[in-house]
Amino acid sequence: MNTKNEIVVHFGPAADKPEIVSALEHLTKLHALTIDDLYVKWEQFSNQKNFKNANLDPVNLDNFKQYLQLQIEKRAAKAPTTFNHTNVARKPKPVRSVNGSPTLFGLNVSKTPTLKRRKMNDELESDGKSKSSPLHFSTTPLSANSTPGPDLNSMAAIPSQDDIQSGKILDSLNSNNLEIATGIDVTDGTKLKISPYYDPEKYHFRTMRQSLIDVADVLDEQIEILSNIVQNHYQLQASDFGDPTIQAQSELYTVGRIVPDSSSSEDHLNEESLALETSRMGGVGRRIRLDLSNVNEVSFFCGQIVALKGKNANDEYFTVSEVLSLPYPDSPTSTLEELQETSNSMNGKPSKIVITSGPYIPDNSFSMINLDNFVERINTEIKPHVLVMFGPFIDYTNSMIAKGTIPIFPNLKIQPKTLDEIFIKVMAPILKNIDSQIQVIMIPSTRDTLSKHAAYPQDSFDRKALHLPKNFKCFANPSTFQLNEVFFGCSNVDIFKDMKEVTRGGNIFLRNRFDRISEHLLQQRRFYPVFPGGVRKKLLPSSTNSERTYQHISGADLEVAYMGLTEFVDGFAPDIIVIPSELPQFARVVQNVVMINPGRFIKPLGAKGTYAQITISSPDLESGLLTEIKGESSVYLHNVWKRARVDLITI
Template identity: 30%
Template sequence: MEEEIKAEFEKSGFTLDDEQEVLQKCLTFCIQYKRSPSDLVSSWEVFSLNRQLELTVKNAYMDAFLLHLQDEQKEAIIKKESGLHFYSNDLDMILSDDHEDTKEGILGTPADRSDTLCPEPLDSIHKINGDSFSSGKPPETVTPFGQRKSKFVVQSTLNDLPNTENIKKEEDNGNSEDYVIMRVQPSARCSLVIHGSQLEPGCRFMYDKIEDKFNFLENRIRKHATALVASGLCEEVKDPTVASQESIFAVGMICCDEEGRLKEKPVLLQSSVEHSEGQRVRLDLQKLGQFSIFPGQVVGVEGYNPSGHCLIASKLIDCVPMSVPVPSDEDLHPTKKQAIDQEFQLTDPSMLGELSMIIAAGPFTTIDNLFFEPLAELLAYARRKQPQLLLLLGPFIDSEHPEIKKGTVNRTFDEIFRTEILERLQDYVEYMGSAARVILVPSVRDANHDFVFPQPAFDIQQTDLKHKITCLSNPGIFSANEIKIGCCTVDILKQLSGEEISRNPLGGSKQRMSRLANHLLSQRSFYPLYPPMEGTPLDFSLAPEALQISHVPDILILSSDLAHFVKVLSVGDKNEGEEQTKCVCVNPGRLSRGEGAGFFVELNYHQNPDSTVASVISI
């Protein structure tokens, strides 16, 4: 049949560039749209005349030609069924089904869907029967992202490897006529409960006072001191600045003596006002075989201070035992929980502790355009996999994007957010039906949102979306099917990486990513670094309750520019005979990187972290 297609092109006066690729795609188009070679070439003639192309059939035009064939198919369907309305993504899915299933699958990855999901530009809205649907790029535009060859490749896995038999079975199912109906059957809707007080959109911020900063830091030190005494690790907390020949136990915050990065010499320890009137003392770490410290970290130190000027540490405790809860503001005021859609709360006990989710962090478009192609591909993948929860972390409208920084866009940031993000998500939730659940978490890099941390949730005005799309504050903690999940979009991992100093014994663990993430759990804070990194708009008047991690979550999601990973963290000290608490920590990476594709995470939680299955996937 490929020879017939080639003959038809030559008969019409066309020559083929990159012949093998072009003929292979044309053969796929013939099978997908039930076209004969002569019909396909006729469509190409119309396509090339409309765009005034030369008489060479190039591989670069195949994506645009596919859209042309889709438009012809749409017109035929609408003409046949007058008054019938399709949502754009639904129609793309139906039209692309056979094409998807004839593609050669990659081990552990879904079938190639990029050819069918090319978004249009911001100033182009196509319509069917007067109804507008999702925007996209002009068919002539071929972007570096659209030309990538490796799509949906599994980069790393947790507890499981891709199963080839399942993939083949899924592809076989795709050949049946009932496949479209089968895959849109709604899965069970997960329950959703938001923990803690959500900051109100438009709340007053950046009016914090020196008193707020003092109270924030003082309370952190006092709470850790109370918890360490309650754990039995020490009998009494003493003043580390007083000269003494006896060994003492002190609790304080790690401080840097000079501007710039923390160095082992000198390191200072600032104790609480209660014990030392807030004075600092030099901390000598020479006798410690291993440690990992950073500015702002609250630690317990056992040692002695013979001169009154230097505390010589013999033991350093950087983690409060998990069996001892750290006193929090929530203990004074019971934790506020907001149940979302009470009528959909969990009723089936078998779903407890079970959750399927897809996690992706922005930017959601490449730096060379605002077509949001990575987001379109992600939503296509999610429609195919049908997770119970789709968690999207900002930035959505990235203030660091070249076009946003230069101010060359002809729409407001809110209009771009509504058109390119919310309308695509609306198509997704309508396709998924009643089982859909989407959570949006903002970033301080979002151009259309408040530049403050902690950060209030997005304020979505459309009432029809609030039922299925939930906006969460940054950072935020929520429970889905009674699985506790914490997430934060400030790149605290990268910031800690630049400030931390550590010493490991020979043969000791060198898993740096796990150690950095563990700092947040051991300090019970989403942002334990102090002073905050330049560019982080930390507001201490909002911080005390919003930044606390009162209990170790089952899943901790930290979006970062550092290497993507999914790891099971163990929180607690084995040497002290303490029972360790486990947590799945996820850095999904960025969905787009420069002009190319990035990563996202597909995760299935089963009762506990050790049974959780997860994959980091390159889009």
């Protein structure tokens, strides 16, 4: 596929113009970006600039060029003014195996003991310490003597130039098949039954106490679990599997984890820099570089568990001849009695669920007016049976919080002294105005100042400590729960932004990126299959030439020893999976699972964001939308992807 076709595939038919193709191709060369990466930056640009529809025209392309240039200037401004040129220029070279000598990350580890060991890195000093600059991470604490911020009224958000009407439907899924539900009716007594489908006690672990043994056990178990699934699905024998790190002339099957072949290539993966990490059973945990020259279609990412067929003929690379597709998990089912009970409890009426995702305040203001107006619409117009609210509610990455410029709230006699008090005194009174008949589910974010458990997987909020009424329920992150018969899977870490794919093949490029990532998520059977997790950081001006200091802003913050809590419960895929992302909102059906990104509630500069509204028809056998699975006792697939309508609406 040539560059022009790739641009049209990613950017759509509007890009099929010579001047547009030429401009985009020039940007890829100028900024050393792939077409896929350029498209992701275009989506970020469109979302940040609050465009209704960022058309591919010369004006928007000029603005896009300025946006890319501004990003470069910001990164340059954050970089230290002086560098140790000796250390910056020198990069570690990949060491080839010589007589089975070990290399970085255990690639091509010697199978037999040897007396002579080649030095792996010429930058290592004789005392075993590295000459390269050490990395230090720090956070900037708020000053205890910081002056009070300005008055709240003077910090109103800058109004958007593109004032979008509240309640406008931007996109819909299954809009032709279903009407929007009217919502809750206090007089008929209908109420959705909420049932958590996870063990909340398992989330009460203490963070920052990981041991390497526990981490290794979890990572090894992930490979072994999927290895058994692959063996059963393809009806393979145990003898068909082998160690890919051992030189052999015959082909074998293997299951392992995709990793970079060196630390220097971790941030810039490509087809030539991938390696396979084996399990203890499959290869004593060793790693082997991958040769993908014989494979036409690939989509790999760091942390992905893959099943491969090939051979290691030269003890340098495992030459892949086939990539086995991992089987998708089963779908949930219910008995006839359970479905009839659900239908009767709803009087045959459809259910209505609204989903929002924080932040709920702009980055330049503590104005709650949008949240206040939204709560009023929830009570008077929308009237959902259930409102699911994702954090962050008070975001510690908010620029005003980071600088300590908390405004004065004129309607409060006693000003809040802590960030928790800001929620209790300012935001909680607004949330308490939600009708008590509407059930509210709160799911935290690792960026929440309210959470005492800033790691993923993440424990739930303490409802009583936040002074919230009983119609509020606090669930963990991630969590699986039932609303009547429908299974919801919710995770509040941005997998759609953090997953960096290495792709090849025309069919792969033709696929929507959100669909590809959703399929990876289902095949891996985990809400966050990327490892190591994504991280946002910025380089601080260094005080010395030898040290480079980074400030941690946010990230996935994985607690690897407890990543088993992020796997699909009981091995089946939920009917609906909700994962908020900074990328544009969407609702799609992937492998009979409804995937939803509700979008941000409020944009950084105060522009109105979006929320997702779901209408689910009551289960009815006569409608033909349920699929019967016959057996000793017949059960029915929920087929929510046929019975649900999803609308993405402005707040």
